[in-house]
Amino acid sequence: MFDRRQFLQFATATAGLAAAGFPASALAQQGLRYGAPSAFSFEGLKKRARDMAASPYVAPASPSPEILNQIDYDAHGKIKFKTDLALWAKGPSEFPVTFFHMGRYFQKPVHMHVVEKGQAREILYEANYFDMPADSPARKLPENSGFAGFRFQEPRDGKLDWRKNDWVAFLGASYFRAIGELYQYGLSARGLAVDVAVFGKNEEFPDFTNIYFDTPQVGSDTVTVYALLDGPSVTGAYRFVMQRAAAVIMDIDCAVFMRKDVSRLGIAPLTSMYWFSETAKPSAIDWRPEIHDSDGLAMWTGSGERIWRPLNNPPRIITSAFAEQNPKGFGLLQRDRVFDHYLDGVYYDRRPSLWIEPQGGWGKGSIQLVEIPTDDEIHDNVVVMWVPADSARAGDSFEFRYRMHWSAEEPFPTSLARCVATRFGNGGQAGTARPKGVRKFMVEFLGEPLKKLPAGVIPRPVLTASRGEFSNILTEAVPDDVPGHWRTQFDLTTQGTEPVELRCFLRNGEEVLSETWLYQYHPTP
Known part of the structure; x- marks a missing residue:
């Protein structure tokens, strides 16, 4: 009124x-x-x-x-x-x-x-x-x-x-x-x-x-x-x-x-x-x-x-x-x-x-x-x-x-496995002194192409870096009983504090299984 x-x-x-x-x-x-x-x-x-x-x-x-x-x-x-x-x-x-x-x-x-x-x-x-x-x-x-x-x-x-x-x-x-x-x-x-x-x-x-x-x-x-x-x-x-x-x-x-x-x-x-x-x-x-x-x-x-x-x-x-x-x-x-x-x-x-x-x-x-x-x-x-x-x-x-x-999600989802997590911490092996300048990365992928892998087949990570060296590379299924959930881990050794451009995707032979993961890593002194 x-x-x-x-x-x-x-x-x-x-x-x-x-x-x-x-x-x-x-x-x-x-x-x-x-x-x-x-x-x-x-x-x-x-x-x-x-x-x-x-x-x-x-x-x-x-x-x-x-x-x-x-x-x-x-x-x-x-x-x-x-x-x-x-x-x-x-x-x-x-x-x-x-x-x-x-x-x-x-x-x-x-x-x-x-x-x-x-x-x-x-x-x-x-x-x-x-x-x-x-x-x-x-x-x-x-x-x-x-x-x-x-x-x-x-x-x-x-x-x-x-x-x-x-x-x-x-x-x-x-x-x-x-x-x-x-x-x-x-x-x-x-x-x-x-x-x-x-x-x-x-x-x-x-x-x-x-x-x-x-x-x-x-x-x-x-x-x-x-x-x-x-x-x-x-x-x-x-x-x-x-x-x-x-x-x-x-x-x-x-x-x-x-x-x-x-x-x-x-x-x-x-x-x-x-x-x-x-x-x-x-x-x-x-x-x-x-x-x-x-x-x-x-x-x-x-x-x-x-x-x-x-x-x-x-x-x-x-x-x-x-x-x-x-x-x-x-x-x-x-x-x-x-x-x-x-x-x-x-x-x-x-x-x-x-x-x-x-x-x-x-x-x-x-x-x-x-x-x-x-x-x-x-x-x-x-x-x-x-x-x-x-x-x-x-x-x-x-x-x-x-x-x-x-x-909520991208409107045109890829049929490839998607990256679902990126984690990193100190590199090296458990039970040993952790070396300086080494970071361990853990990149998780989830999707139908990984779910359909034949038993015993392990996808291969394709890794590149703008600088530094890779070591301790391992790909495994995440132990959570979720089909198609895999992770790739690797150590990266670098010197200096300039950013490092990282790139990774999974493949089986010539078949690409995942989207491409890019990451810009900023090393700390």
């Missing part, structure tokens, strides 16, 4: 919109106030981004920094959008839209628009869209300050209460994320990565400054969102077609226009957190056995090789580049799904995996992995992205299409 003052505000706003020919379906969004109509199309959005790239960058103006700085983490958490006012709370979409308020950590306004029949109208901010304490600093913000982001709620007729559950959220710069089949948020994606971990340059974080919600037909199981990207060195136009199935599927079309030269332009970037796992954990650093949103990078190369690269918490910022041409896919995965390996009520065992499926040929480039040291779980310290081989210089433009799969 609205009070009289709210009703008069609504009546005044809707009367003006009706005179402008505002669609009847939008009039049903009681309580939301809209701006004047303007023509909208994706091609028009691309042209706008192209034109912007030819002009100097102008940062979005924060409406009132001194007030927004008072809306800290705790104050922001007390500001809740009123679900009765959600966009499409009564249709036509099955998925209502709610909005995030601005605050200390989200000071750039994002303009939200509704599109219907080729016309876009901005949703104008009002403080009364939100429940907030009487003394909240947010009440002092000027009229139409703007929103920080948005989220899609679960379907109105779904098994979950849509007012309390969402499945996609866009918040901060060009960041967005979705839940997977296990109903848990985890890693994030973003529209673009600009100069991540480039020596002598600061990373840029371009913003989605304008969002457009395309009004769907009644009964549609997808939602379409358009976004305008703007930053000091780049602009862009994006289209997201998103489906809430068992997994969340996003089809993304983007056109990117360069304002300035960029050393490392990251397409389809993923951002995650990896602190430690069973692979390497400093003694008594935390009571939990593992803490990570993702435990490895999976790649499916253009030549068909399947690769698994466990993540590291390295001693310094490390960038690894895997040269490719027309990759079939890549992603950051959470393969370890055992609760007892985490013992945490935030459910790291349920964090989604995110797989990028390129659409059309992406040509030459590299899948690049950036790993940044961290001493806490609050920092996203892992970035994965596609970096085109072609330089990104002022005046250049790029177009890419790809599909995102937010799921």
Whole structure:
């Protein structure tokens, strides 16, 4: 129910919109106030981004920094959008839209628009869209300050209460994320990565400054969102077609226009957190056995090789580049799904995996992995992205299409045995003095090809290292009575502290049995 003052505000706003020919379906969004109509199309959005790239960058103006700085983490958490006012709370979409308020950590306004029949109208901010304490600093913000982001709620007729559950959220710069089949948020994606971990340059974080919600037909199981990207060195136009199935599927079309030269332009970037796992954990650093949103990078190369690269918490910022041409896919995965390996009520065992499926040929480039040291779980310290081989210089433009799969497992599983664990410790033999500079590695594989091995046949590991020497190589079935569960162990002797690139897969004769395990080992003094 609205009070009289709210009703008069609504009546005044809707009367003006009706005179402008505002669609009847939008009039049903009681309580939301809209701006004047303007023509909208994706091609028009691309042209706008192209034109912007030819002009100097102008940062979005924060409406009132001194007030927004008072809306800290705790104050922001007390500001809740009123679900009765959600966009499409009564249709036509099955998925209502709610909005995030601005605050200390989200000071750039994002303009939200509704599109219907080729016309876009901005949703104008009002403080009364939100429940907030009487003394909240947010009440002092000027009229139409703007929103920080948005989220899609679960379907109105779904098994979950849509007012309390969402499945996609866009918040901060060009960041967005979705839940997977296990109903848990985890890693994030973003529209673009600009100069991540480039020596002598600061990373840029371009913003989605304008969002457009395309009004769907009644009964549609997808939602379409358009976004305008703007930053000091780049602009862009994006289209997201998103489906809430068992997994969340996003089809993304983007056109990117360069304002300035960029050393490392990251397409389809993923951002995650990896602190430690069973692979390497400093003694008594935390009571939990593992803490990570993702435990490895999976790649499916253009030549068909399947690769698994466990993540590291390295001693310094490390960038690894895997040269490719027309990759079939890549992603950051959470393969370890055992609760007892985490013992945490935030459910790291349920964090989604995110797989990028390129659409059309992406040509030459590299899948690049950036790993940044961290001493806490609050920092996203892992970035994965596609970096085109072609330089990104002022005046250049790029177009890419790809599909995102937010799921529990990779959407195109290999028929080969998968790597399921990486462990290492002191090398040498039990009962003898352990030699310095020697590490013992234990790599576990599990899968149908190993399960089908004839009795008595032992798979052969194919091992390579960028430096160092192997010894004490042994492959055996893991003694846990799980069919197809094997492990290869070996000692690696090295000198110095420079990283060592390791590679291993299993074969029987000429038959490849497993995906390829890659690992970057950082020797300690």
